[in-house]
Amino acid sequence: MKVAYWPGCVSRGFTPELHGSMAKVAPLLDIELVELDRACCTGAGVIAEHNQELADTLNARTFALAQQVDGAELMMNICSTCQGAQSECQERLDASAEYRAHVNSTLAGEGLSYERGLLTNKNFLWLLVEEIGLERLRSLVKRPLTNLKVGPFYGCYIVRPRERLGIDSEHPRDHYLDHVIDALGGTVIEYAGMRKCCGFPIITMNKEASLKQAGRHLGDAVDAAADCLVTPCPLCHLNLDLQQPLAEGIVGRELRMPVLHLPQLVGLALGLEPGELGLGRHVVRPTSVIDWSASVVAAAA
Amino acid sequence: MPEAHDRPPEKFTLKLRRYDPESGEAPYWEEHTVELAPHRSVLEAVLQAKDRFDGSIAIRCSCRQAICGSCGVRVNGEPALACHTHLDAAKAGARDGVIEIEPMGNMPVLKDLIVDMDAVHWKKIQRVTPWLLAKQPVPEREYIVSKESMVDVTQTMACIQCGACVSDCLAMEVDPGFIGPAALAKAYRFVGDPRDAEQFERLNDLAQDPQGLFDCTHCFKCVQACPKDVNPMGQIMRLRRIATSDHQIVDQNNGERHEAAFTRLIRDNGILWEAELLPRSYGGASWFGKFAPAAGKELLSSLPVAFYGLMRRKMTLAGILKPHKIPRQDLKAVQSIYERVESRPERYELNLYIAGEDE
Numbered sequence: 268m269k270v271a272y273w274p275g276c277v278s279r280g281f282t283p284e285l286h287g288s289m290a291k292v293a294p295l296l297d298i299e300l301v302e303l304d305r306a307c308c309t310g311a312g313v314i315a316e317h318n319q320e321l322a323d324t325l326n327a328r329t330f331a332l333a334q335q336v337d338g339a340e341l342m343m344n345i346c347s348t349c350q351g352a353q354s355e356c357q358e359r360l361d362a363s364a365e366y367r368a369h370v371n372s373t374l375a376g377e378g379l380s381y382e383r384g385l386l387t388n389k390n391f392l393w394l395l396v397e398e399i400g401l402e403r404l405r406s407l408v409k410r411p412l413t414n415l416k417v418g419p420f421y422g423c424y425i426v427r428p429r430e431r432l433g434i435d436s437e438h439p440r441d442h443y444l445d446h447v448i449d450a451l452g453g454t455v456i457e458y459a460g461m462r463k464c465c466g467f468p469i470i471t472m473n474k475e476a477s478l479k480q481a482g483r484h485l486g487d488a489v490d491a492a493a494d495c496l497v498t499p500c501p502l503c504h505l506n507l508d509l510q511q512p513l514a515e516g517i518v519g520r521e522l523r524m525p526v527l528h529l530p531q532l533v534g535l536a537l538g539l540e541p542g543e544l545g546l547g548r549h550v551v552r553p554t555s556v557i558d559w560s561a562s563v564v565a566a567a568a
Numbered sequence: 569m570p571e572a573h574d575r576p577p578e579k580f581t582l583k584l585r586r587y588d589p590e591s592g593e594a595p596y597w598e599e600h601t602v603e604l605a606p607h608r609s610v611l612e613a614v615l616q617a618k619d620r621f622d623g624s625i626a627i628r629c630s631c632r633q634a635i636c637g638s639c640g641v642r643v644n645g646e647p648a649l650a651c652h653t654h655l656d657a658a659k660a661g662a663r664d665g666v667i668e669i670e671p672m673g674n675m676p677v678l679k680d681l682i683v684d685m686d687a688v689h690w691k692k693i694q695r696v697t698p699w700l701l702a703k704q705p706v707p708e709r710e711y712i713v714s715k716e717s718m719v720d721v722t723q724t725m726a727c728i729q730c731g732a733c734v735s736d737c738l739a740m741e742v743d744p745g746f747i748g749p750a751a752l753a754k755a756y757r758f759v760g761d762p763r764d765a766e767q768f769e770r771l772n773d774l775a776q777d778p779q780g781l782f783d784c785t786h787c788f789k790c791v792q793a794c795p796k797d798v799n800p801m802g803q804i805m806r807l808r809r810i811a812t813s814d815h816q817i818v819d820q821n822n823g824e825r826h827e828a829a830f831t832r833l834i835r836d837n838g839i840l841w842e843a844e845l846l847p848r849s850y851g852g853a854s855w856f857g858k859f860a861p862a863a864g865k866e867l868l869s870s871l872p873v874a875f876y877g878l879m880r881r882k883m884t885l886a887g888i889l890k891p892h893k894i895p896r897q898d899l900k901a902v903q904s905i906y907e908r909v910e911s912r913p914e915r916y917e918l919n920l921y922i923a924g925e926d927e
Contacts, residue, residue: 276840279892281882305898307838312786313830316805317813320916321909325834325902351788359918362925366918373908377901423738427788436660464738464787471822471849471866472782476743480785483742509882512872550876 268340268398271333272300273353273388275346276308277501281509284545285501288530289345289391291544295407295537296399298343301336303329309352311502312468319359320370326356327370330386331379341387343394345530347500350390351424351432357388358431390425392499392529396443401450409538410563411452417532418456418493419444420484422503423464444497447529451536458491460484465503470510475517481506482518494557495525497532504528508550525553535563577603580655582613584625585670587677595677598622599666606656610648611639613655614669614681626680634795637728640735641681642670647732647793650681672735674744688744689731692751696774700758703765717762723921724757724803726796733790733800745779749790749800752781756803759810771811775819781807782823797921806917813915828853835906838894843887846870 278286293300306329308314315322330353333342344350360367361383371380389397395404425432426441434440441462445455466480485507488496498504506514508526515522531544546553553559579601587595600617611629618625629639632651639650644661645668658667675683703711733749740746747755755774758764774781781804790800811817812824829848833841844858851863858867867874877883893899909916 277842280840280842280887281877283882305895307894307898307902308834308840310834311830311840312805313827314834316808317827317831318809318909318915319918320912321831321906323918324905324909328901328905359920362920363918363923364926369916373905376904423785423787423789427792429792463741464785464789466742466785468786469739469783471826471846473743473778473821476739476746476783477785479742480738509873509877512876548880548882550873550880550882552880 268297269299269301269336269338270341270343270394271303271336271339273303273306273309273329273333273342273344273349275344275349275501277505278345282501282504282528284548285345285504285528285530288528288534288539288544291539292530292534292537295534295539296395296404298394298399300343301339303332303336303342306332309349309356311348312352312355315352315355322352323356323359323366324370324373326353327360327367327381328374328377328379329353330357330360330388331374331381333388334382334385335379341389341394341398343389343391345391345499345528346502347390347422347425347498348502350388353388354431357386390499392425392443392447393440395447395529395533396440397438401446404447404533405450408451408536410536412448412532412536412563413452414561415453415557415563416456416492416494417448417453417527418458418488418491418496419448419461420465420488420496420498420500420503420507420526421462422498422500423462425499426462444499444529447533448497451532453532453536456488456491456493458484458487458493460487465500465506467502467506470506477506478510478514478517481510482514482520482522485511485514485522485524486518486520488524489522493524495527495553497527497529499529501528511551523551523556525549525551525556527553535559575606577605578655579603580613580659581666582610582617583666583668584614584617584680585668586625586680587671588679589677604655606659607654609651610641610643610653610655610658610667610669611650613667614650626678626682628682635728637730640672640683640730640732642668642672642735644668645670647672647735649730649732649795652795672731674735674737674740675731683731683735685731689729689734689750692734692748693729693754695747696751696755696758697770698751698754698758700761700764701766703763711763713762717760719922720919721757721760723798723919724753724760727753727794727798728796730795732793732795733798736789736793738787738789739783739785743779743783746783747774747777747780749784749804752784752807753798753800753803756807759807767810768815768817771807771815772817774807775811775817775821775823778821780821781811782819782821782826799921802919809915822849825849825852825857829857833891835903837891838899838902839892841891843883843889844891 466477847858847863851857851860
């Protein structure tokens with residue numbers, strides 16, 4: 268399937284392994300990525316905090332660009348925060364024809380216009396479950412993640428508020444990571460912090476509280492005997508992985524918990540090598556903490 | 569399938585968290601099976617268990633129609649009004665069909681399902697001066713204000729002080745001194761009121777407090793928890809907007825600087841330049857921000873992080889020194905959007921709570 272692909276900023280900045288692993292995994296799932304390289308940042312909620320109309324207009328521009336991608340079935344992102352910020356803007360744009368016309372009048376200079384009802388924007392996680400399907404995913408697995416205990420880390424933007432994000436009993440999107448881990452042959456580890464905040468949004472405002480959040484959730488996962496975490500959000504990844512040495516200092520315990528991006532976990536099970544997926548680029552290197560030959564590679568043999 | 573109200577009583581199993589601090593015993597779980605029609609409430613189920621099996625079960629309640637805000641509890645781990653949660657819905661969301669009922673979080677438990685609202689919630693409400701500080705001179709009769717300006721604050725006035733948002737606030741979980749969602753929503757009630765004389769003072773007080781306006785982690789827990797659609801996090805964002813844009817309040821917690829640096833970096837590059845965002849959030853939004861002493865101090869303390877990042881090739885020196893940008897033509901389009909929107913005499917805000925959906 269062809270998708271208008273919004274990679275976000277951080278996947279091309281401090282977590283390059285995310286964008287890279289998505290590019291490697293997409294062909295294995297028959298996803299054709301048409302990158303929206305003309306689009307700008309979603310604002311991550313911060314631009315909306317500054318000026319709501321500005322954030323809505325910038326995102327309407329991105330949606331309009333996505334609607335121009337020929338043959339794209341939908342728009343896909345690989346960042347929960349982008350999903351949350353874009354869903355919030357789209358909710359307002361879709362609710363009022365008057366407001367939409369107002370925003371579109373700003374885009375008119377560029378010949379762009381956002382039309383309601385033509386664009387579905389899904390995070391890779393949602394697309395994986397709803398478009399590709401768990402059964403098909405299961406059938407594509409070359410190296411089941413047998414014996415790998417994976418803790419899902421959902422974060423906030425992709426699970427709340429439920430109504431805006433289309434979460435209901437038919438679309439239990441707040442459980443999809445569990446389903447994907449299971450389909451890939453891994454063992455789901457539940458722990459207290461799996462749907463809590465990683466702390467990243469206040470890292471510059473209250474560093475101690477921010478790192479306490481990250482450290483606490485990582486500690487919960489350690490106590491639940493997880494081998495690693497997996498997250499659909501690169502900003503969560505920054506606080507959980509990049510800042511993990513500092514979080515260890517704040518909570519006063521050794522954590523050493525590897526955190527994988529979702530496409531990396533999928534890629535491993537689909538037969539890609541840890542190196543190809545950029546697993547050596549993490550601060551807590553999953554390659555040195557997890558014995559892949561015993562968990563993933565041996566299971567394939 | 570008969571209508572919910574016509575369905576006959578069914579058996580529901582409740583798992584109640586019991587705790588009496590005065591007993592010296594640890595909290596424990598206790599199960600009771602009650603029989604009620606599925607559209608009846610969790611509160612009625614608890615009261616039936618209390619009536620039939622154990623009179624010592626403690627729960628606070630009064631109106632039983634989601635107005636008084638007394639019966640806030642956690643049902644299956646999520647905050648809710650017990651009287652506003654139907655048994656069939658609670659069972660559908662329960663693990664193994666057993667409905668788990670616990671006291672709310674972030675507040676000390678007095679007994680079983682009753683928490684100490686005075687010790688946390690009401691103290692925080694008091695913190696924001698929750699009354700009108702009237703503009704002088706006070707008119708002889710009523711103040712005359714526009715209808716729109718009062719409609720604007722009705723969303724926060726819908727709060728019934730149940731504490732559900734306080735219960736699940738993730739910032740408060742790690743920083744109990746955080747003023748929190750309920751009190752900040754209450755603060756907007758007066759900041760947004762045209763009759764109030766102290767908008768700047770209120771905002772400055774909240775912005776400068778290290779556990780105030782900028783301590784919210786943006787987790788949406790309060791938005792989800794609120795049974796009255798008050799959208800506390802949305803109100804917090806509005807407070808920030810008025811503080812930084814209308815009053816140019818520069819707080820000591822980097823709140824304003826972070827917002828300004830982020831917004832400016834996107835205007836200048838189209839996408840984020842993380843290596844600049846951090847120092848500018850401490851030192852100021854301009855290119856020179858990173859040379860401010862506060863930025864230097866933060867960069868020093870972040871050296872271990874930067875070291876690991878570079879070692880693992882997460883970051884490259886080129887990426888740190890030079891931003892990635894969107895194509896020039898598109899950047900110009902983005903900048904013209906900034907220009908057009910930011911030059912409006914008034915910010916255009918669409919609040920769906922008030923405007924509703926027209927389609």
